[in-house]
Amino acid sequence: MIRDALADSVLTTLRTLEIDPLPDSVHLERPANREHGDWSTNVALATAKKAGWNPRELAGRIAEMLNADLPAHVTGVEIAGPGFVNFRLHDTWLHEVLAEVVTAGTTDYARPHIGDGETVQIEFVSANPTGPLHVGNGWWCAYGDALARVMTRSGYAVSREYYVNDTGGQIRKLGDSVLARRRGEDVPEGGYPGDYVADVARRYDGPEDATDAGRFAADLILVDIRETLESLGIVFDEWFSQASIEESEAVESTFQQLRASGLVFERDGATWLRTADHGDPREERVIKKSAAEGGDYTYLAGDIAYHRNKLEIRGFDHAINIWGADHHGQVASLRAGVAALGIDPARLEIRLGQMMSLASGRMGKRLGNAVDLSELIADIGADATRFLSLTTSIDQSATVDLDQVRSATMENPVFYVQYAHARICSINKKAADLGVERAPIDEVDLSLLTHERELDLLRTLFELPDVVTAACVDRAPHKVTVWVRELAGRFHGFYHDCYVMGDDVPPELTQARLWLAEASRVGLVVGLDLLGVSAPEEM
RNA sequence: GCCCUCGUAGCUCAGGGGAUAGAGCAACCGCCUCCUAAGCGGUAGGUCGCAGGUUCGAAUCCUGCCGAGGGCACCA
Incomplete structure (x- = not known):
């Protein structure tokens, strides 16, 4: 490749000039300004001082020597500014690029060998199945899928996973809402008021039990979520049930493994994990509630068990979690918990996507102005929906003007x-x-x-x-x-x-x-x- | 109070150590006898939040301040 060839020739020149110390690498870049040639290197600026040279003088010597024996495609080498070495190339270097592109084709061009077969699991979306995906919690789903595609192309063996929060208080609340609707009552305080709950209530003929009704509802809602994601072309390899972790021995055995770390202690009737040693600013977290609070394992305990499942039991080399920034508070504790299990925390990577907002103001299920993701897709199409959310970095809290997006579709x-x-x-x-x-x-x-x-x-x-x-x-x-x-x-x-x-x-x-x-x-x-x-x- | 992300054109965002900071939208002016004008060209629009520091060189890295969003439970 042209860049490597140019870097090599520069390095050879530096050797001939007996530059000491030699730079680790020679950085070649394409200048923004066309007048500065086709390629440019700052190597003289970067190495002159340590080697006891004047940058412009060194650049001049490099250019002189390269001009005496021009590398392939190069028509001339000049110095500019404080000590840049600029290369002018014949257009043939670009004609060579053309041949490379069409010879490699869509399957082989731009397929970097980075992953080298390493297994990576990317967990994303993972929205609670308590309602349809809305634009807010679906905003970064295209990010997760695109990242999976990019990493796959780069040589990783990628698995897409959705962690289904199908147990616990949220599900009971959902169940309570369903049962209330079935009785013809308003949903209870803090419940889920959406119309979809009424739809579920009409179809539910099970017992008057919040968990039972909640699971029934969650199953139906999950189908809807899955369809929405599939309409965007997003297909998960695994829909991992939180209940399957919590209702198995997984949490208990993880708990025992944590005990063995020597970081677990009892206080106020609860069981705590000391997380400070692994960098958690909160220092200690409850992993098992006191009897007075019900004696259950906490969400954190379940989450540590889940990540043990990912990294130890299923053995992915690397796990990437894509979370909303509103989960920032969980990051350090989870990492500390994973580390306490003896798992290298570097294998767990957590990317936080900043909250998106609507130009029309804040959106929320409880504010009643949540816009369903499926509605947006129906309006502007899957391609536009994906492209739109993939124009910005996930570190940017994007502001979306839905009216403009809809009207400017074309x-x-x-x-x-x-x-x-x-x-x-x-x-x-x-x-x-x-x-x-x-x-x-x-x-x-x-x-x-x-x-x-x-x-x-x-x-x-x-x-x-x-x-x-x-x-x-x-x-x-x-x-x-x-x-x-x-x-x-x-x-x-x-x-x-x-x-x-x-x-x-x-x-x-x-x-x-x-x-x-x-x-x-x-x-x-x-x-x-x-x-x-x-x-x-x-x- | 502490932690994370962001502050770049009127708006929405790229750029995240290199030489003269970009795009789309919005505004204005041009361009089809010819492969789809869902296109192309041009004009206008900026103290890259502010102040220090590091560097040959800072929108970019560091520190502080200001502003916006998010987070700091025996909730999930």
């Missing part, structure tokens, strides 16, 4: 990107109609691609492997969204200025441009697929 950026794909398909269709076939890539003169639009497109395509790598390592699939918009923009520019077929387009150029369109298609298909957004052939 101007949604997702269509801009999909339209680029449709245009490529349209070109291919026209080529087929005209009986134009693409010649094998190695028989096509790619050096005919010299238009700035063409070269910009190739520069962007070059970036995809780096983008996927960054999206994976930083757990930031929105980087793919940013990139795919950029690529679509480049393609629209090319489409507008560079006709692939036409009376004044020579057949050789048509061939080269057909391959460029194909490379663009590869980029769009890969990018959109990572986001879980469809790539339609026509719009």
Whole structure:
């Protein structure tokens, strides 16, 4: 790859100059300003001081030596600013990129080998089955799925999991609401007033028992949640029942294992875990309630047991939890609990998604203005819904204007990107109609691609492997969204200025441009697929 | 009080050590005898919350302050 080749040649030069100490690596980047060349390195700035050189002088020597023996594709090396070494390249480096992209194709281009088969479980959504998913608690579901896609492409063996909170107080409350509705009464204080509860009540013919009614309701609601997620193309490998943990020996055996850590003690009739040693600012947490409080294990105890199940019993190498920021308070305690079990807490990664808000104000089930996720999907479609939530970082508390989103559906950026794909398909269709076939890539003169639009497109395509790598390592699939918009923009520019077929387009150029369109298609298909957004052939 | 995230164009957000800070929307002006105008080009719009510090270089890293959101249960 060009970057490695340039870095190698710079490093060789530094060796020849007997620079000591040599830098660990030579950083090459593409300058934002075109006047600064095609590639640039700050290596002189970074190493000069320690090696006892003046940065500009060192940069000058590097440029001088490289100019005396130019690396492949390089037409000239210059110094600029305080000591940058800038490379000017012949367009052939980009033509090589084109060949790489179409040769690798959608299955192999931009497939970084990072995971190396490591198993990763990503747990996300995990909303309580006490009501349909609303826009707020469904906001980061596309994030979890896109992250799973990005990590899969990067070589991890990924499993998607939904932790179903199908036991405990919330379920009893839900059951109480159902029973009240069945009796024709209002739901009790703190219950669930939604219409879906009434629907459930009409179908429930079981005993007058809150837990029984609650589970019945949760099962039905879960079906609805699953359908909503599937309509977004999100399919979980596992729907893991909290009850299955709490009603088994899992909590008890986890409890015993915690005791063995020596961090467990009794106080005020309750059993506590000392979590301070593993970094919890709360220092100690109750894991088993006192008799006066019922004597049950706490949620934390169950959660530690659940994560023991993930990391020890099922043995995933790595577990990633995607939680809403409102669960921030649980992070340190859970990590401490996992560590107390003797499990390396580095294997558990918890990403907090900041709360989203609506331009119209706060949303909440109890405020009665919760907008169902399924409603939004019905309004603007699955692709737009996913794309929308994947444009921002999860660290950003996004503000969504639902009215604008609905009215501006046709101007949604997702269509801009999909339209680029449709245009490529349209070109291919026209080529087929005209009986134009693409010649094998190695028989096509790619050096005919010299238009700035063409070269910009190739520069962007070059970036995809780096983008996927960054999206994976930083757990930031929105980087793919940013990139795919950029690529679509480049393609629209090319489409507008560079006709692939036409009376004044020579057949050789048509061939080269057909391959460029194909490379663009590869980029769009890969990018959109990572986001879980469809790539339609026509719009 | 302590912890986490954020403060970038009128709005919604990218950029998260490099050289002149970007996009979309909104506003204004142009562009189809030709592969879908759901497109392309242009104009206008910024003290990157404030103040210090580190660095050859800071929107980016560190500290403090201000502002917004979230969190600090024998609830889940």
